[in-house]
Structure formats: C-alpha cells, structure tokens
Amino acid sequence: MAKSVQKKTKRDAAKSTGVSPMVIRRLPRYFRYLRELIRNGKLRISSGELSEMMHVTASQIRQDLNCFGGFGQQGYGYNVNYLYAKISELLGVGEGYHAIVIGMGNLGKALARNPMFEKRGVDIVGMFDISPAVIGEKVGDGVVLPLSELENFCLDHTVDIAVLTLPKEAIESVVERLIPLGITGLWNFTGKELDHLPPDMLVENVHIGDSLMTLCFEMRCREKGEKQ
Amino acid sequence: MAKSVQKKTKRDAAKSTGVSPMVIRRLPRYFRYLRELIRNGKLRISSGELSEMMHVTASQIRQDLNCFGGFGQQGYGYNVNYLYAKISELLGVGEGYHAIVIGMGNLGKALARNPMFEKRGVDIVGMFDISPAVIGEKVGDGVVLPLSELENFCLDHTVDIAVLTLPKEAIESVVERLIPLGITGLWNFTGKELDHLPPDMLVENVHIGDSLMTLCFEMRCREKGEKQ
DNA sequence: TAGATTGTTAATCGATTAACAATC
C-alpha cells in the first residue's frame, strides 16, 4: 500500500552542503531514471531493481537516498512518484529558477532551444548579445536583446542564473555587471575559471571538451594495449 | 637546464586502463592549464606553483603525473612544453582521430563549429542528418550529407569517432549501423544509455543537464541554509 | 505471519594528503 514515509532520521541534517559531492553528482542521474520509470508507468521500485537498470550497487542507492532521509519503505521498496518528487525537490525543480543566456552564438542558441531547461524547471527569461547580427533574432520563444539592456532587464525581472556562453575574453566584465544584479548562479561554458567572486555567487563550470578527451584517452589506451 | 627526464619507473605500467578513473578525469584539466601556461610563455613550473593555479594540492599533481612516469626533475620542477607534450600524447592529441557528427540540429551544429575539436586534434570529416532542410547545408567547413550516405562515406574515409547529437529515438538503429563500419568511439549526447555494445566500442555519455541540476541543488541548499 | 526490502552500521576499498629520502 506504500504509504509515503515521512519519518526524519538523525541524518536528516545533511545540512546545507553537508552532503558528499559524489552523492550530489549522482542525484541528477537518479532524477533521469525516475523520470523514465514514470514515463513507463512504473509505480514502485526496489533498490535492487534500480541498481540493475543503473549499473550501480543497490547498497549505494540506499546509502545515497538515505543522506536525505528515509524515502523508502521496508519490504516494499520505493514509491516511484514519491521518490521522484523528493529528488526533484532536492534539485530545486519547481523552485522556478529564472535564467538568462549571455552570448547567443551557436552554443547559446543550442542551449536556449534545448528542452532541458524546461524539463528541469528552469525558465529562460532573457537572452543577450552584443552583435547586431543576432540582436532582435527570435530564438526559442524569446528575442535576443542587446547586452546594454542587461541592467534594465534585471531590474524588471527576477533573474537567478546566468548561462555564460560568450567568448572568454568578455566574461570578466560581464560577471562584474552580474554581481550587483542579484544573480547568484553562473553556468559557465567559457572555459575561463572565475576567481574572486563574492561568497554567495555559485559557479558551475562546464568543459565539454574534457569529456571528448576522456574518450580519446581510452581509445588510445586500447590501441596501445592491442599493439602489445 | 631541465633536460627532459625519460626514465621509466616501475609504475610505468599503468597498462591500458590500469589508471584510476579519478586521475583520468583530471588529465584534460592539466592539458588545459598547460596550454595556457604555454600561451603565456612560461617554460617551467613546480607542482607547488601549479597547485595554486589549479586549486588542488601539489601532492595530488605529483601523484597524478607519476602514474605515467617521471615527467619532472628534482630541484627543477616540470618543463612546461615537455609536460604538455606528454599529456597530449596520453590524451591522443596528435593521434589524428577522425570524427563524424550524426544529427545536425542546434547542438550538432554548435559542436561542429566549435574550435574544441581542432584544439584537441580531432578532425570532423563528415556530418549527417536525415532532414532535407539541413542536408546540403554548409556547417563549419563541411557540408551536411544525407544519413543514407553513411556506409559509403565510411568505406571511403577512416572514421574513429561518432558524435551522436540525434534524437534519442533514432539512436539504436544508427548505432547498429555504426558498429560494422569500424567506428569504435561514441560521444553520446542523446541522453539514452547504450547497452549491449561490442566490447571494443567505447562510449562517453554527456549529460549537460546534470551540471545545471548540480548548480540548482547548490542554490537551493544555500537558500535553505539562509532561511534557518 | 513470513517474505521482502529498507535503513544503518561495520568492513573494505580507493583516493588524497603528508612526509621525506632521492637527486638534480
């Protein structure tokens, strides 16, 4: 009957950022798999079953989920919808974060048109560039504004996150401007490490190329292995 | 005088994939920082100096680099150019890998136009799609071909890597076709986990959205912290 | 109740850091 268990354990704490970075990095993956389970109409799942799907140990799943309190039920497993709701909550889906994209080159446009933001409850409310060639262009369901409008725009709208897809040369000056505008999350694709930020400014750096190099490393290892 | 040290240590082994995944994941980061050091004309660097730049411990740097043999020199540090060459070699830069991009939507185009491939020694030799709207279009310095040409193309060219930026519904059938064509590296942006692949097929999955969610998680943690 | 499966503790494993002898 799977009544949702709300009991708080001692470790409910996991206060603020007291959760292991390894666990945090795995949360989005749980989110994705749960989303798929829901799409497939699955109502309950055990750590064992999920572990097979995800190719991790059942032990790790139980350990991970327990960092945030008891989401399951002995003898039953996990209620898929309840677990999804809990993890979504942890990840701030439904928090209604508002984002702007700065730099509408190929990558900026690709991201802005990507359904990913919507799926994750992040709303793109504005897009900016300095090039007259793209200003005024419609991308997704918005229009690219001149970067000079940044301040005015942020006075009129709540903006939490800035997606930085501009050339790395321009990033420092833009981040300077973002700080007083109340933006506290930077999703940084420029490849430039951002230093000396205010303590309440969170940054997530993305280096897509690193992933390609990891693949190349493995390909090369295999080749070397074959040659011997 | 920094003569390059070639001595092989016992651990030179690090045979094929015998290197810790954590170390492997850090290699591209060393690559990036060394590239920058070279651009700035720096000729030598100590683990201590590099550790400050990269915000990691000097101990970790020495430990990491030593997985692959002695790249430094006591009392001197590391020769930047030599170290860069060695790490590039490990990562297969200069190996001249050839890649095709399958699925020329926004993301496919953004990647194909990205200087990242060139910087990392990977050459995009072909681009494919099924939509007449993009077939024939010039992207970067190539032209999008119809997916039906895939087999013919791969007979005429050496292709090592396929960049998968097509809709996840189409991926299974495409990967089936890639296997007999000699492609052994998949860079998978579809979000669909690939199972049941031949053992010599390497896959690197990219989930950009996971990084956004990590940022949102942290933002939410901070908010919760502030409220208390 | 009996069976199943969680929550949680304890054991293992791996990764990071500290320390220092080797050596340039």
Next chain:
DNA sequence: TAGATTGTTAATCGATTAACAATC
C-alpha cells in the same frame, strides 16, 4: 655544495560495499 623540488612511501581520509537488524 646547498637549495629546491621531485618521486614515492606511509598515513589519513572519504566513499563504496557488505551485512544484517529493523520493520513494513
């Protein structure tokens, strides 16, 4: 040579897995 800094071993720390009692 003396000073610097690596390579490498040993100590610490954290993360994963195994095991099982709690309990639905």
